[in-house]
Amino acid sequence: MSERIAVIGLGLIGGSLARRLAGSHEVIGYDAAPATRDLARAAGLTVRDQLAEAVQDASVAFAAVPLPALSTVVCQALSAGAVVTDVGSVKSPLYVAVRAQGLGGRFVGGHPMAGTERSGFSASDPGLYDGAAWVLCLEPDTDLASWLRVARTVTGIGARVVPSTAADHDAAVARISHLPHLLAAALAAAAAEAGPLALTLAAGSFRDGTRVAATAPELPTSMCRANRLAVAAAAADTVRRLQVAQGDPGPLIFSGHHARLAWENRHAVPADVPIGDADALLDLGRRGGWIERVGADTLSVLVPV
Amino acid sequence: MSERIAVIGLGLIGGSLARRLAGSHEVIGYDAAPATRDLARAAGLTVRDQLAEAVQDASVAFAAVPLPALSTVVCQALSAGAVVTDVGSVKSPLYVAVRAQGLGGRFVGGHPMAGTERSGFSASDPGLYDGAAWVLCLEPDTDLASWLRVARTVTGIGARVVPSTAADHDAAVARISHLPHLLAAALAAAAAEAGPLALTLAAGSFRDGTRVAATAPELPTSMCRANRLAVAAAAADTVRRLQVAQGDPGPLIFSGHHARLAWENRHAVPADVPIGDADALLDLGRRGGWIERVGADTLSVLVPV
Numbered sequence: 151m152s153e154r155i156a157v158i159g160l161g162l163i164g165g166s167l168a169r170r171l172a173g174s175h176e177v178i179g180y181d182a183a184p185a186t187r188d189l190a191r192a193a194g195l196t197v198r199d200q201l202a203e204a205v206q207d208a209s210v211a212f213a214a215v216p217l218p219a220l221s222t223v224v225c226q227a228l229s230a231g232a233v234v235t236d237v238g239s240v241k242s243p244l245y246v247a248v249r250a251q252g253l254g255g256r257f258v259g260g261h262p263m264a265g266t267e268r269s270g271f272s273a274s275d276p277g278l279y280d281g282a283a284w285v286l287c288l289e290p291d292t293d294l295a296s297w298l299r300v301a302r303t304v305t306g307i308g309a310r311v312v313p314s315t316a317a318d319h320d321a322a323v324a325r326i327s328h329l330p331h332l333l334a335a336a337l338a339a340a341a342a343e344a345g346p347l348a349l350t351l352a353a354g355s356f357r358d359g360t361r362v363a364a365t366a367p368e369l370p371t372s373m374c375r376a377n378r379l380a381v382a383a384a385a386a387d388t389v390r391r392l393q394v395a396q397g398d399p400g401p402l403i404f405s406g407h408h409a410r411l412a413w414e415n416r417h418a419v420p421a422d423v424p425i426g427d428a429d430a431l432l433d434l435g436r437r438g439g440w441i442e443r444v445g446a447d448t449l450s451v452l453v454p455v
Numbered sequence: 456m457s458e459r460i461a462v463i464g465l466g467l468i469g470g471s472l473a474r475r476l477a478g479s480h481e482v483i484g485y486d487a488a489p490a491t492r493d494l495a496r497a498a499g500l501t502v503r504d505q506l507a508e509a510v511q512d513a514s515v516a517f518a519a520v521p522l523p524a525l526s527t528v529v530c531q532a533l534s535a536g537a538v539v540t541d542v543g544s545v546k547s548p549l550y551v552a553v554r555a556q557g558l559g560g561r562f563v564g565g566h567p568m569a570g571t572e573r574s575g576f577s578a579s580d581p582g583l584y585d586g587a588a589w590v591l592c593l594e595p596d597t598d599l600a601s602w603l604r605v606a607r608t609v610t611g612i613g614a615r616v617v618p619s620t621a622a623d624h625d626a627a628v629a630r631i632s633h634l635p636h637l638l639a640a641a642l643a644a645a646a647a648e649a650g651p652l653a654l655t656l657a658a659g660s661f662r663d664g665t666r667v668a669a670t671a672p673e674l675p676t677s678m679c680r681a682n683r684l685a686v687a688a689a690a691a692d693t694v695r696r697l698q699v700a701q702g703d704p705g706p707l708i709f710s711g712h713h714a715r716l717a718w719e720n721r722h723a724v725p726a727d728v729p730i731g732d733a734d735a736l737l738d739l740g741r742r743g744g745w746i747e748r749v750g751a752d753t754l755s756v757l758v759p760v
Contacts (some may be wrong), residue, residue, distance in 0.1 A: 188576055263658040283656050312655055324655035325645045328659035332704060333638045335711025336696045340630045340689060342714035346743025346759055349718050351588050353568040355635035362660045363715035367708045371647035372714035374704035382646060382701040385596045391641045391692050396687040399637060399679035403672045406640025409647035413654050438651025454651055 153179060155303065156208035156232065158201060158223050160190045162265065163237050164214025165274030168195055170307045173276070181271075182215070189271045202377035205230040210303055212237065212260075217372040221247035225378040227255040233296040239323060240376040241287050241316035249291070258300045259316055261323070262309060269366050281441060284309040287316045290426055298425065302444040310440035311450075313431040324380035325387075331370035333384060334363040418452035423426035425449055459483060460608065461513035461537065463506060463528050465495045467570065468542050469519025470579030473500055475612045476602075478581070485509035486576075487520070494576045510535040515608055522677040526552035533558040540565040544628060545681035546621035554596070564592035564621055565607045565615060566628070576670050587707065588745060589614040592621045593733055603730065605631035605670040607708050607749040614743035615757075618736040629685035630692075636691060639668040723757040730754055 153175060156167040160181040169329060171177045179197040181187050186199045196202040207212050211227040213220060213236040220238050225248060227234045233256050238244060241259040248257045264282040284304050288297055291386070301311045314322070317336065338360040341348050363387065374381045395402040397418035418439070423430050425447055434440070458480060461701040462473040462530055465486040473484045474662055477500060482503040486492050492502045503509040506528065511514050516532040518525060519601035525543050530553060531540045538561050543549060546564040555563045567589040571578065589609050606616045619627070626749070643665040646653050679686045700707040724742070729737050739745075 152540065186658050195741075245642075264690045283660065283753065287658065308653075312652070314652060318652060319656075322551075322649055322656050323760060325649040326653050326657040326661045329645060330642060330664040331708060332697065332700055333642055333664060333693075333709045336693045336700075337635060338633060338711040338718070339712035340692050340715065342710075343692075344627055344630040345741075347617070347619060347623060348631050349721065349739055350615075350745060351568050351590065351624075351739075351742040352631040352718060353587065353662075354570065355573065357641075358663045359635040359638060359664045360711070360715045361663045362717075363708075363711040364719065365712070367705075367712040371705045371708045371735065374700075381704060383702045385697045387645050387648075388638075388641045389697050390539075391644060392637060392690045392694050393695075394727040395637055395679075396690045399686060400676045402644065403636060403668075403670055403676045403679065404639045406665070406668040407670070407672040409550070409643035410639075410665045413643070413657060416654065420533040425582065429544050435655075436650075437650055440655060453547075454655070 153205055153209045154208040155347055156180070156205045156211040156227070158211060158216060158227065159193075159214035160186050160197070160271050160274075161214065161215075162269045162271075162273045162278075163262065164212065165190065165271040166276060167212055167214060167237070167307070169274055171278040171303070174306065174426060175303075176202045180209065182219075185269050193271075194373065201226060202230065205232055208232045210235065210300060217371070217376055219354065220244060224257060225251045228257055232256070233299050235286070235300045239327065239373045241319050243376055243435050244358050245287075245289060245316050252289040254289075255293040256296045258297050260294060260300065260304070261285040261319065263327070269369070274286060279307050279309040282309050283312050284320050285312045286313050287319060288313050288431055289316060292428075294428055296442060301441060305441055305443055310442065313435040315432065317327055318436065321380050324377055324384040326379045327452060328370070328377055329375050329384040329388065330379045331362055331374065332366070332381070333362045333388070338363045349373075371438060416454050418454045421451050422448040423451050458514045458740075459466055459512055461485070461516040461532070462512045462519060463509060463516060463532065464519035465491050465502070465576050466519065466580075467574045467576070467578045467583075468567065469517065470576040471493065471581060472517055472542070472612075474579060475581040475584060477548075479611065482508045483513060489747050498576075500729065504569065506531060507535065510537055513537045515604060516538065521674070522681055525549060529553060529562060530556045531557055535581075537561070539565065540591070542567055542700060543748040544632065544678045546590075546624050548681055550592075550594060550621050559594075559596040560598040561601045563602050564599060564623065565605065565609070566590040568632070574674070584612055584614040585616050588647045589615050590617045590619050590624050592624060593618050593736055599626050599731060599733055603749060606746060608749055610746055617739040617745045617746065625682050626685050629682055629689040631676070633679050633686045634689040635683055636667055636670070636679065637686070638664045638693070643668045675683070682716065691718050692720060706709065721759050723759045726758050727753040730758050
């Protein structure tokens with residue numbers, strides 16, 4: 151394919167994306183940090199020294215910069231005429247910012263559910279998105295052709311496109327992504343306070359339960375702050391569960407066990423969804439389904455049963 | 456060595472132990488389930504059909520049965536004359552039961568900090584204890600020669616012996632072992648309640664944060680119930696941290712990050728401790744240290760710095 155794709159921000163997420171896309175597209179990268187640009191060039195990527203140069207003539211631009219810089223970069227790329235998507239972990243505030251600039255239609259909020267506790271271009275991996283869920287938001291003002299354009303690119307690198315509204319996405323990730331960060335931090339802090347004996351006894355359950363606490367803390371802090379209301383609700387829900395468990399831990403442990411097994415053992419069956427029906431796409435996402443391939447007339451999807 | 460060691464209970468923990476000890480000792484196994492005895496015999500272990508036969512003439516007996524059966528098995532093995540240790544995850548209630556039978560001195564409460572979310576002899580692994588912390592309780596009524604006897608056997612299979620009182624042990628594991636089970640269950644339950652979209656988006660942080668919820672729920676439930684007061688205190692501590700984080704998640708995330716990194720980056724230096732000084736042993740454990748080798752006159756230990 152000859153279409154040009156811009157990737158703005160070349161850390162773990164953007165770097166992995168640029169390296170994967172470079173196998174099948176013309177990719178132009180940019181990062182605000184000169185050292186990161188050098189690393190990306192050394193890895194064989196085409197990289198510009200200015201954001202404006204990178205997005206010029208791009209048909210699609212991926213904004214993969216930290217949350218605080220995201221709305222500025224997205225609006226700049228939209229103004230250059232591209233279809234713009236992003237990889238930020240909270241979606242509603244970004245839509246507010248983009249709409250305030252009158253730039254709604256060609257923006258497709260995105261969120262790949264992939265990452266590690268490492269960061270930076272040196273941690274990037276072109277295989278990071280293989281089989282990963284990748285939310286693409288479908289809002290009332292979204293241009294469906296732009297959405298499908300991004301969906302085709304994202305399924306093309308092996309990810310599963312999950313259609314969702316920004317609000318549904320933010321509520322869901324509060325529980326499955328942001329809450330894990332809070333609980334990992336609470337667990338690590340509780341063990342540290344318990345002293346050296348406890349730290350010596352800490353083994354597998356502690357190691358796994360605190361793994362994401364090794365993430366550079368600025369990232370989860372900005373995610374949780376940007377999704378403050380949904381995260382506070384998820385934390386309050388956990389507080390209620392723990393308060394009940396203080397009386398008897400049995401019901402919580404059993405319900406958590408059944409939930410984990412149900413998640414491990416989910417199955418999905420293939421189906422086709424006609425292209426161009428936004429309501430059918432949102433219904434698919436709400437049922438936990440995803441798009442595997444964007445065809446000319448239909449979308450090949452999988453739906454959990 | 457020709458000394459005879461009995462292993463009562465041949466599930467994941469006891470089966471792994473019996474298989475590891477069988478390389479260097481005469482090991483006699485027993486399990487209440489005939490099918491498990493058959494599996495163990497098929498793996499080459501010597502197994503008796505009665506507990507009394509297994510502990511007869513044993514110098515040390517390891518009780519590796521579920522918590523509800525533990526005090527009965529421990530008292531039965533003590534009555535047969537052996538030094539008895541166990542692998543249960545809560546220690547204080549067991550001491551109460553053993554002392555009520557007037558059987559204090561030769562009992563050495565133990566707890567290997569190893570395990571997986573699987574269970575049963577078929578999941579056993581002779582390498583399970585390599586480098587694992589293994590608490591051996593040292594109480595005012597503990598016979599020190601019995602304690603050293605168990606410590607020699609446990610260090611001999613590659614584990615790190617951590618001396619502790621039962622009370623200190625129970626408080627520590629409430630935070631680094633029982634609390635992780637509660638938090639994993641709360642996270643899994645919260646995601647299940649959030650619905651199919653959330654379950655489709657659940658990725659690495661959810662997978663790791665809920666891994667121990669895959670454990671057969673009877674085990675963590677009996678651990679948490681047996682350690683009820685310390686677990687309730689650990690849960691209450693987490694509730695307080697989450698309530699603060701509902702206002703601003705930043706401080707919790709940063710303190711958890713520093714705690715996890717400090718745990719990852721701990722260093723320990725070698726030292727020697729004279730054999731036969733119980734206070735020095737308990738001080739070692741409180742400082743997070745452990746015994747690597749039991750020599751004739753000294754203990755080779757490592758102490759975190």
